[in-house]
Amino acid sequence: MAENTRRPIIAGNWKMNLNHFEANLLVQKLAASLTEQQLADVEVAVLPPFTDLRTVQTAVDGDKLSIVYGAQDISRHKGGAYTGEIAGSMLEKLGCSYVLAGHSERREYHEESDELVNAKVKAAFASNLTPILCVGEGLPIREEGTHVAHCTAQLDAGLAGLKPEQVKQVVIAYEPVWAIGTGKTATPEDAQEVCGAIRARLAEKYGAEIADAIRIQYGGSVKSANIASIMAQPDIDGALVGGASLDAEEFASMVRYREHIAR
């Protein structure tokens, strides 16, 4: 396997939290808590609700912050009569770099199918956005022991029909549903098992060069106290953080995860 040159990516998914005043405050505090070097070493992304995107854009552009941002969802449609939907072109215009596709909360509460997730991944590329494709198993599947097959099937479905050069850019987020917001983190070994299987599957389908370039995040109750052991795993290149990303100090401390290793 080639040397790992993947730049870690730590993304904060704010979910349905923070109004635009609070969004501005959090981004400012986050930037003030990190040095340029720390922001160069780790790509830091925030994924606010749609209603905060303009505020985040203004803060990032105005102060030339080395933080990127994106959205939590995207419409499969390009535009038109789709009440409540947000098109990729609108996100692109707001300077978004990333968009989540297939987060388990969308799959579960909004009945998003693999086919819809795949359409959203393609919609992201059509508007020059990088999709963060989320995969992960619920507790019954974990207990049954079919979690690896479940996640690789979601991976295959999410990436179906993409060109290899597009696949190479995708970020994959492995989030076991039973670990999201529960305080119950997967052990680093459990997380590595699935992330390693995801990379092996990518290598099988698209070749080692592409598989080695793709960044794979772990998500599910990640916080400053446990991030270092997760990031130490060979196939984990970042974290998708929910609750702990709403606290600027805590999130900044996660970005500095290497310091936790050094201790």
Ligand SMILES: O=C[C@H](O)COP(=O)(O)O
């Ligand atoms: O997108 C983030 C994940 O759902 C993880 O959320 P959490 O860190 O609150 O468990």
